[in-house]
Amino acid sequence: MDDMSPIISEFLTESYENLDQLDQDLVDLEANPEEKSLLASIFRTIHTIKGTCGFLGFTKLESIAHVGENLLSKLRDGELAMTQDIANSLLTMVDAVREILSNIESDRSEGDIDYSDLVELMTYLQSGGNPEPDEEMEISETFAPVGQSNQPGGTLFERLGGQQAVDAAVDIFYDKVLADGRIKEFFNDVDTERLRNKQKAFLTFAFGGDSRYTGKTLGEAHRSLVARGLSGQHFDAVMENFGSTLRELKVPENLIKEASDIALSTRNEILGQGKVESMEPAPVVEETSPMKDLDTAEMELRAMEERRTGDQEAEEAFLASNEDRRFGGDRRSESIRVDVDLLDRLMNLVGELVLARNQIVQFTATERDAAFISTTQHLNQLTAELQEGVMKTRMQPMGNIWNKFPRVVRDLAKNCNKKVRLDMEGKETELDKTLIEAIKDPLTHIVRNSVDHGIESPDERAAKGKNPEGRLFLRAYHEGGQVNIEIVDDGGGIDPAKIKTKAISKNLITHQDAARMSDREIINLIFTPGFSTAEKVSNLSGRGVGMDVVKTNIEKIGGSVDIHSRVGEGTTLKVKIPLTLAIIPALLVTCGGLRYAIPQVSLVELVRLESEEGKSAIEYIQGAPVYRLRGNLLPLVYLNKELGLESRANSDSINIVVLQADSRQFGLVVDGINDTEEIVVKPLGKQLKGITAYAGATIMGDGKVALILDAMGLAQKAHVITEEGRELGRKEIVDREMDKAAERQTLLVFSPGNETRMAVPLSMVARLEEFSRNMVERSGEKEVVQYRGEIMPLINLSDVFGMSSYRKEDDTMQVIVYSDQGRSVGVVVDKIIDIVEEVVTIKKGSHGHGLLGSTVVQEKVTDMLDVTGVIRQADPEFYENQLAMAPQG
Amino acid sequence: MAMDKQLCTFYLDKYCFGIDVREVQEVFRYQEITRLPLAPNEISGLINLRGQVITAINLRLRLGMEPREDEIAPMNVVVRTQDGVMSFLVDQIGDVMEVSDDYYEEAPDTIPGALRELITGVYKLEDRLLLIIDTKKVVQFEAFAA
Incomplete structure (x- = not known):
């Protein structure tokens, strides 16, 4: 490559670009054989390649391009009609050209692959079935x-x-x-x-x-x-x-x-x-x-x-009908080729400039000189514009990758005898070049999978009453600083049963796992390394790159991939990618005297609790702090605890930064919330890669280094999300989408004893308390505690249900406080397990005797406690002067 | 004919250490270090080196020596390593010395603990011993989970 002359490398670059366009045009042409402008474009591309390679002495390439051109000219002149065979041969020709080009690129020769069959075939096609006069004859x-x-x-x-x-x-x-x-x-x-x-x-x-x-x-x-x-x-x-x-x-x-x-x-x-x-x-x-x-x-x-005098008149007439394309060279002058390295360097420099700007802006705060301040403002504005401009130069439309897909889909569909229509929306959606490149392979893989494994054969589709032609839909759009890409097919969907069998046969999960897992979790198994769902491996997909690699690659650039599938209806893959990686807006917070940056992408909202409100608003489940944010429980994570720092909060108020990690939200409690700023992400040294709580570092306006927090890493570290939790979290989202109409309830899940699970609607729970055993006093037959200046009777659930408690020896006990009309009763349980939001469908089962029935919560059978029933049974006086309350469950 | 080597020398406590001068990018005075919670103790934190964020290693702790008294502001010896540029925090910078291999000897195995692992050898100078740091090993930390 080093000794490649500039003229050849330019030829290669240009030809590759042209070939990509060619693929697309040919596939389009096949669909619309009457589209003259497409033919013109194709013809011109081949013609250019042929001309240039002739000059450069690549004879093999030239001869292939030459027959291609002949064939195309016949098509263009209407002497031949576009047929399947012709389309195939032209596409094969494009592949051959590409093959030769890559050979030239690697070792400067055209390679020794013999293309005479292709040339013959095209010559044959060109003559409408009659063999062409020999090429050499023509020349002589x-x-x-x-x-x-x-x-x-x-x-x-x-x-x-x-x-x-x-x-x-x-x-x-x-x-x-x-x-x-x-x-x-x-x-x-x-x-x-x-x-x-x-x-x-x-x-x-x-x-x-x-x-x-x-x-x-x-x-x-x-x-x-x-x-x-x-x-x-x-x-x-x-x-x-x-x-x-x-x-x-x-x-x-x-x-x-x-x-x-x-x-x-x-x-x-x-x-x-x-x-x-x-x-x-x-x-x-x-x-x-x-x-x-x-x-x-x-x-x-x-x-x-x-230059092509033989076809000159025909071409001129033809070109005249496509006036806008005639002077391709004129339009090209409006854009220039720039080395990507140069752009990268520019991007780095702009990053440094942004930092310098931040520093100057900070100095200005202590300056009074009006001229200096206005100059700084000007600098500020210019830097912002420059940054935007340079970022734009690196932006590329999604179409750059998508243009390959019509060809990929067409070939694959032909190969598996399927009919697939490809629709694309949002081709113009722009994304940073490095990101575009990073998602190219994963996307191609997903598209291949959709056609190969997703969409059924025409017969199968017809039998199911679907349009024999399958539909693959690609959509890209910007949303909240991210680019979303959806790949939707209306194929057979993913059958969880098949996945299950496969996963078990591959020892990825056990039978027990399989029985326990939801369909959603099972479908997500396709992202597990070593999984391939194809019943038979075709030569186009299933090339050893599994969906796990797709997922890893997308996550590597800060993106995420999500899959929804319904058997018989199709599959949707949703890929989310950040717009750019280099310069990001971030929220600056302080904790333990240090500054930290939190990428705005993971930021949901900020909550500030004033002192009094704050103390009582934070509740504890088994020592884990939670805050009720508009009726939803928000687990809290104290940043100082996670990082092992002393809190230096100088007031009693509590600052909560609500962050999104995967599909879960959690509140990060910090000492102070400062400002938002554009920060330049600098990688941390290799030694520090193991600390998942950090996404990198940045240099602040005062020249000091600040760490960038990683919401995902923090959440994992604080066990807000576990692997299982992630799946459950996802499931919740899907469920929410699927059953928007269905009524949901927030349930408190606990264990009364014997490691069994029970639940009560959270709305019936006043508080959760932890009492020490020695606070328990006796009043007649009953156990009571003094609680908020009252005597609160206790009901021990393990006694009610005749279970053995594992916690009797513990010093403390978990109590669910139930209040009604100013009176409270404490229900003693073994363990508080979780608070979940579920659609509750009570199945008749173990009902009666303090239970309303059973339901499934978090994939596990959970009994619904009949709170009022239990209370009435244990403490008949509790409801004495009240109307009996109907259980709300 | 032994090859002479140029060594950048510095002091930790009362010991003299050396690093091949070709590995050293620069030496500069103490600069504010951003603490890095969760990182191993030997990592002091992060330094802004002209727009580049580099990790600073407390060489005393790394070599298993007593921590420096607070009033001594450490110096930075910036070393190029396979894993990028890192700064070693040392007490004091010495001269660049030209030493002959004649005086070189492998480090004796009796040197205790971490130090034996992290030095390659010793130059026996007239008035003192010069310990050569194995920079590759110094910047390698056991995988730690955070």
Whole structure:
């Protein structure tokens, strides 16, 4: 790669880009064979590739492109209609071209793969079934050996002195040309050794020697040089060198004249002027003079336009009908190619500039000089704009990846005999380049999976009463500083039963696990390493890259992937990715005298509890602090405790930063909340990677370093979310979406004893308390405690249900306080397990005797406690002066 | 013919240590360090080195020595390692010395604890011993969970 000449690498870059477009165009064309503009675009792409590679001497590539072009021209002229076979062969051709290009890229040669079958097939198709005249024949007709004149003494070739003389002449000629300041620039990047050999072969042929010249036409060979400014003047300079070469070799003047005439006759063709068919040497004077008068630039333009003289008229008429595409070059001038490294460097510099700006802004706070302040403001604004601008240069539309998909889907669908319609929405959605690249493979994999495993065969679909043509829908959109990508198919969906069997057979889960897991959890098993659901592995998907890799790769760039599937209806994969990684808005907080940054992405809201309110608003479940945020329990995490710092909060108020980690929310209690600021994310050293609570570090306005907190890592560290919790969390979301109408209840789940599970609606619970055993006093038969200035009777659930408590020896006991009309009763339980939100459907089962029935909470059978029933039974006086309350469960 | 080596020397407590000068990027005075909760004790925190965030290692603790008294502000020896640039906090900077391999000897196994693991060898100078730090090992910490 190092020694690759710039012209070749540019050719490669351009060709790759063109090929991507080509794939898309061809697939579109197949769907809309009447779309002329598509044909024009395809034709032009192939044509460009052919022209350039001809000049660069990639003959194999050229020959393939050539037949492709012929085939396309027939299509364009309406001589042939687009068929499946033609589309296939054209796509195969694109692949072949790509293959050769990658060969050129890796070892500068076209490789030794034989494409003659493809060429034959295309030639066959082109003739509408009749074999084409041989390619070589065509060329030799064009190049009627002009030297084979009726001169005495045989051909000019022989008279010049045969092969040796021609070879020697070419060598000297090239040396001269390369030394000629007027023209040598055209050979800067060219493999002259190769050209020499070609030239020898050509001249041998042109002068009437034996050799059969099998290369390209002169026009094609020099087209790129013409595009680079090769004009009549340069041609004349070459001719001069040619003449002097022959003179040096002591060739008789008359023969020089004859040879020069032949060479001159190629002038038109080389410069792309006139008709190729007329190869007879025309009088030199008439040819050259009008040319010299022409403005060089204009001539070049003409030459470019008319270079394919054979199809010239047809093409012109054709191009005229697509006026806007005609001057592709004009539009290109509005954009330039920029090295990605350069953009990365710019991005880094802007990052530094943002930091410097932050520092200056901070200094300004203590300054009074109005001019200085206004300058700072100006700097501030400019930096913001610059940052935005540089970020934009790195933004790329989603279409850059999606453009590949029509081809991928088409090939795959053909391969599995399926019919798939691909719809895409939001192609223009932009995303940072590094992110675009990072999601390319995962997305391709998901799309492949959808077609290969998701969408059913047409027969199967018809049998199910679906449209035989499956639908794959891609959608991308911005949402809250993130890009969401959805991949939706209306295929068979994922059957949890199959996944289950498979996972068990692969030892990923046990039978017990399987029985316990919800469908949702089971579907998520496809993200487990070592899982592949395909009943048979096709050659297009199932290439060893599992969904686990997809998930890992997406999570690596701070994204997430979620799957929803319904058997028989289809599957939706939702991928969420941050817009950019380098500069992010963050909230600055203090804790233990240190500053921390929290990425705004994970921030939900801020809650401040004033002193009095604060103390009573925070409740404890088994020592775990929770806060009721608009009726939902929010687990609290104290940052100072997690980081092992002393709290230095200087007031009694409590600052809660509500964070989103995965699908769970939790409150992070910090000492102080400062401000939001744009921060530049700097990675932490490798030694610190193990600390998941940090996402990185940044440099603050005062030049000090601050750590960036990772909401996810903190949540895991504080056990707000566990692996199981994550799944449950996800499940909750789905359930919520699925049963929006269904009534949900927040339940307090506890164990009365014997490790059994019971639940009561949280709405019936006044408080949760922890009493020490020695607080228990006796009043008659009953156990009571003094609570808030009253005597509260206790009911021990393990006694009510005749269970053995594991906690009787403990010093403390867990009490659920139930209040009604100003009176309270304490229900003693073994253990508070959790607070969950569930759709409660009570199944008749173990009802009666203090129970309302059973339900399933967190995948486990849980009895619903009949609170009022139990109280009435244990303490008949409790309800004495009240109406009996109907249980709310 | 023994090859002479240039060593950047510094002091920890009363001991003299050296690092191959080619591994040292720069040396600078004490700079404010941002504490890094949850990190191992030997990691002092993070330093802003001209816009780059680098990890500072308390070399005394790392080598199993007594912690420095608070009033001594440590110096930073910035070392290029495989895992990026790191700063070693030392008591005092010494000279850059040219030493001959003739005076070199492997570290004796009787050196106690962490120190034996983290030094490669000793130069026997006239007036003192110069201990050579194995920077690769110094920056490697046991995997720790946070």
